[in-house]
Amino acid sequence: MRHLMNPLDFSTDELEELFSLAEDISHDTAKYAHVCDGKTLATCFYEPSTRTRLSFESAMIKLGGQVLGFSEASSSSAAKGESVSDTIRVISCYADICAMRHPKEGAPMVAASRSGIPVINAGDGGHQHPTQTLTDLMTIRALRGSLSGFTIGLCGDLKFGRTVHSLIEALMRYKDIKFIFISPPELRIPDYITDELRDAGIEYEEVIKLEDSIGDLDILYMTRVQRERFFNEEDYVRLKDFYILTAEKLQLAREDMLVLHPLPRVNEISVEVDDDPRAAYFKQAQYGVYVRMALIMTLLGLN
Numbered sequence: 001m002r003h004l005m006n007p008l009d010f011s012t013d014e015l016e017e018l019f020s021l022a023e024d025i026s027h028d029t030a031k032y033a034h035v036c037d038g039k040t041l042a043t044c045f046y047e048p049s050t051r052t053r054l055s056f057e058s059a060m061i062k063l064g065g066q067v068l069g070f071s072e073a074s075s076s077s078a079a080k081g082e083s084v085s086d087t088i089r090v091i092s093c094y095a096d097i098c099a100m101r102h103p104k105e106g107a108p109m110v111a112a113s114r115s116g117i118p119v120i121n122a123g124d125g126g127h128q129h130p131t132q133t134l135t136d137l138m139t140i141r142a143l144r145g146s147l148s149g150f151t152i153g154l155c156g157d158l159k160f161g162r163t164v165h166s167l168i169e170a171l172m173r174y175k176d177i178k179f180i181f182i183s184p185p186e187l188r189i190p191d192y193i194t195d196e197l198r199d200a201g202i203e204y205e206e207v208i209k210l211e212d213s214i215g216d217l218d219i220l221y222m223t224r225v226q227r228e229r230f231f232n233e234e235d236y237v238r239l240k241d242f243y244i245l246t247a248e249k250l251q252l253a254r255e256d257m258l259v260l261h262p263l264p265r266v267n268e269i270s271v272e273v274d275d276d277p278r279a280a281y282f283k284q285a286q287y288g289v290y291v292r293m294a295l296i297m298t299l300l301g302l303n
């Protein structure tokens with residue numbers, strides 16, 4: 001039985017197969033409408049989410065399966081003190097596969113170790129968010145045609161942003177990728193990641209101003225400041241509007257640069273940017289459904 005905890009759990013060849021399947025699903029979704037007939041997905045979300053939970057549910061429904069679950073810890077037995085290990089053993093009796101989001105780093109991994117069904121990490125604290133990374137890679141592959149040979153700027157909360165951590169680790173396996181980390185000093189990328197990049201001989205730069213590097217980028221990955229992971233509100237208020245991508249700043253960027261964002265957006269991209277052809281974040285959300293359909297099929301051995 002296979003779980004997905006980290007984007008590196010799949011080799012690049014396996015990812016290629018997954019993306020090809022997701023691409024085929026995107027071209028002819030109806031062909032897959034009964035692949036998961038009789039199967040059930042449980043979504044166990046101990047932390048708020050719109051996209052991830054609903055895109056998993058949408059993915060399972062489009063495959064003909066059923067969904068059940070909870071969307072906050074307070075409406076589950078966690079509120080009574082049940083451990084994730086016990087919860088997953090019980091969920092294993094009700095469903096065939098589980099997507100779990102948890103505010104504590106490593107919780108889905110603990111669940112996986114006790115589970116009778118495949119578990120997908122749908123975000124664990126500030127650690128990893130592998131299915132967002134699959135979404136991001138699929139978007140880049142679809143819109144640029146390749147997962148190698150580009151400069152990507154990651155901008156915003158690089159300290160707490162789990163989507164950033166997962167994406168960097170996943171991209172490190174592809175060729176000729178240069179990273180530019182754009183953040184205020186307080187929210188800089190964790191040292192363990194820059195150490196990994198240095199050890200692997202991968203080029204990266206750290207900068208504070210978006211305007212200084214936007215012109216060099218093939219992809220700009222914007223992120224929101226992760227309010228829920230701050231220890232005090234004052235720091236959040238001081239940092240939350242550090243970066244705002246406006247139409248004016250976008251004039252400094254290349255004509256074919258892609259703007260990605262895992263969403264939800266707060267203020268970091270002004271709405272006027274949504275109409276720019278370079279804005280790809282809503283397309284990205286659509287790719288997220290296809291790639292989750294492909295993932296559910298793969299983990300259930302139905303591909």
Ligand code: NCD
Nearest residue numbers: 051052123163224262263264
């Ligand atoms: C991200 C997350 O949950 O980490 N959202 C998502 O899954 N699309 C990003 C975020 O919350 O900022």
